Amino acid sequence: MRMxxxxxxxxxxxxxxxxxxxxxxxKNFTQRKTTKYLTWSLLQLIPSPTLVSDANKxxxxxxxxxxxxxxxxxxxxRANKFVSPVQFFMVNPVRRVTGSAELFxxxxxVTAGFKYSGFNxxxxxxxGRFIIPIQELxxxxxxxVGAKYTFRKNNLTGEDGYSGxxxxxxxxxxxxxxxxxxxxxxxxxxxxxxxxxxF
Amino acid sequence: MAKKSLxxxxxxxxxxVSGCWVTRIAxxxxxxSIFDEPQKVKKINNPVLDSVKxxxxxxxxxxxxxxxxxxxxxxxxxxxxxxxxxxxxKTELGLFVDSIKRLxxxxxxxxxxxxxxxxxxxxxxxxxxxxxxxFPEGVEYYLPDYNLEMVRVEKAxxxxxxxxxxxxxxxxxxxxxxxxxxxxxxxxFDTYSWLEEGVTGYVIxxxxxxxxxSGDTGYYEKAFKEIGNNFKINVAIIPIGPCRNCDSIGFRxxxxxxxxxxxFKDVKAEYMIPVHYGAAKYFTDENKxxxxxxxxLNDSTYAFRDLRDKVIQLKVGEQKVWK
Numbered sequence: 001m002r003m004x005x006x007x008x009x010x011x012x013x014x015x016x017x018x019x020x021x022x023x024x025x026x027k028n029f030t031q032r033k034t035t036k037y038l039t040w041s042l043l044q045l046i047p048s049p050t051l052v053s054d055a056n057k058x059x060x061x062x063x064x065x066x067x068x069x070x071x072x073x074x075x076x077x078r079a080n081k082f083v084s085p086v087q088f089f090m091v092n093p094v095r096r097v098t099g100s101a102e103l104f105x106x107x108x109x110v111t112a113g114f115k116y117s118g119f120n121x122x123x124x125x126x127x128g129r130f131i132i133p134i135q136e137l138x139x140x141x142x143x144x145v146g147a148k149y150t151f152r153k154n155n156l157t158g159e160d161g162y163s164g165x166x167x168x169x170x171x172x173x174x175x176x177x178x179x180x181x182x183x184x185x186x187x188x189x190x191x192x193x194x195x196x197x198x199f
Numbered sequence: 200m201a202k203k204s205l206x207x208x209x210x211x212x213x214x215x216v217s218g219c220w221v222t223r224i225a226x227x228x229x230x231x232s233i234f235d236e237p238q239k240v241k242k243i244n245n246p247v248l249d250s251v252k253x254x255x256x257x258x259x260x261x262x263x264x265x266x267x268x269x270x271x272x273x274x275x276x277x278x279x280x281x282x283x284x285x286x287x288x289k290t291e292l293g294l295f296v297d298s299i300k301r302l303x304x305x306x307x308x309x310x311x312x313x314x315x316x317x318x319x320x321x322x323x324x325x326x327x328x329x330x331x332x333x334f335p336e337g338v339e340y341y342l343p344d345y346n347l348e349m350v351r352v353e354k355a356x357x358x359x360x361x362x363x364x365x366x367x368x369x370x371x372x373x374x375x376x377x378x379x380x381x382x383x384x385x386x387x388f389d390t391y392s393w394l395e396e397g398v399t400g401y402v403i404x405x406x407x408x409x410x411x412x413s414g415d416t417g418y419y420e421k422a423f424k425e426i427g428n429n430f431k432i433n434v435a436i437i438p439i440g441p442c443r444n445c446d447s448i449g450f451r452x453x454x455x456x457x458x459x460x461x462x463f464k465d466v467k468a469e470y471m472i473p474v475h476y477g478a479a480k481y482f483t484d485e486n487k488x489x490x491x492x493x494x495x496l497n498d499s500t501y502a503f504r505d506l507r508d509k510v511i512q513l514k515v516g517e518q519k520v521w522k
Contacts, residue, residue: 032392032393032394033393035392035393036389036392036393039388039392039393040388043388078343078344079343079344080339080342080343080344080345080349081344081349082339082349082351083339083340092340092341093385093386094317094340094341094342094343094385095343098317098343135284136279136284136316136317136318137317137318137321137343139284139317140283140284141284171284172283172386173385173386175386198386198387198388199386199389
């Protein structure tokens with residue numbers, strides 16, 4: 001499963017780079033909107049590696065998985081008068097990291113599966129977070145705090161999911177970082193992720 | 200395990216060799232950035248003068264503090280110690296920012312990391328809340344809101360049709376955006392692949408003086424000759440790098456040393472001040488563009504010897520004053 005994912009990531013990256021480089025040779029030097037949306041869409045497929053806790057009364061371990069980062073809507077607190085403070089899906093890093101609030105959706109797959117807690121491999125988290133600038137108005141370093149609900153079926157108990165609170169620290173325009181989640185559930189107490197998202 | 204490592208290596212290689220020279224430069228600079236400090240430079244205490252026609256202070260990289268009589272403007276202020284928070288600048292900023300007595304306008308030529316520094320403009324906005332922030336169309340997507348009057352100018356057409364944009368008046372100065380052959384964007388793909396817009400050069404006219412700041416640009420003879428035919432430029436601030444082979448022509452988005460001299464001839468300015476070298480190591484030694492330019496100016500096989508007295512080579516932090 002992990003090898004398959006790695007192959008997929010390599011393939012995605014290869015396609016993105018081919019598309020991107022092809023357009024960079026454009027001699028007319030005009031903005032390439034088709035390429036923009038195509039490469040952006042492909043880049044969204046690159047997953048964020050994550051470690052999720054998996055426990056029952058007797059045992060505990062950490063499982064490896066992947067998340068994808070989707071931001072349906074973001075509201076910037078520092079948008080200038082020429083641009084909209086509200087953005088959908090393709091979220092400009094400047095408006096995001098200089099201070100904003102957003103709703104997010106995170107599909108997640110735990111590649112090896114949960115051995116102890118009985119949770120399903122697949123989950124979707126949804127919630128909201130605030131992005132706070134730390135250094136260079138957030139472009140070099142920004143942080144986030146938020147809350148989310150994870151829809152994840154438990155095959156042993158029949159539960160549908162659990163809530164959690166999250167915090168993150170990000171670099172390079174918020175495109176790379178670390179996220180820490182404290183879940184309000186005994187058998188899935190926390191997760192730690194490397195956050196990767198281009199725009 | 201070996202197979203997995205191979206895939207990871209492939210991913211890293213793909214990013215590194217796919218034209219992402221920023222990645223390569225960053226990787227090459229890691230050691231310097233961790234262990235070094237920028238070279239100290241001599242700075243002047245009072246950069247804004249009382250009686251002056253034109254004064255240009257080169258603060259390093261492209262940052263230039265320019266005075267036209269009583270007007271004080273700054274181009275592409277970049278005060279940071281590091282580019283992107285990582286790559287250390289080779290020489291420190293050649294300007295005491297707090298020593299600027301007044302400032303009328305801040306000009307941003309394009310949104311790249313080394314030309315648009317959020318914190319630098321933030322500092323200037325705190326010090327000079329009445330200053331205007333001038334930028335070309337397209338840069339607004341890469342600008343936070345500032346407590347400044349923001350003036351968006353209509354840039355010249357990058358499709359090689361119209362080399363001189365629509366002028367605006369900023370505090371009595373006539374500001375004309377002019378052709379620059381470069382690309383916008385800021386975060387990799389939006390720059391090299393999407394070719395986002397938001398690039399310009401500026402011609403600033405005030406009273407009887409005229410200063411041209413080309414921004415980053417590739418060389419395009421027709422455009423620069425048209426600029427030269429439309430303005431009587433006293434001082435042209437022109438980038439001379441980065442370049443791999445600085446005595447060659449054909450760079451797409453930057454002028455090499457030889458192309459910068461050609462550009463200077465085309466715009467017919469009285470004086471040229473070379474910038475955009477010395478602060479960041481791109482392909483070769485950060486001062487190579489200057490060394491090559493001096494060779495070209497002194498080499499009789501090239502037609503640049505007449506320009507020797509017109510090219511003013513400032514040290515970082517040095518100011519040239521025309522009274």
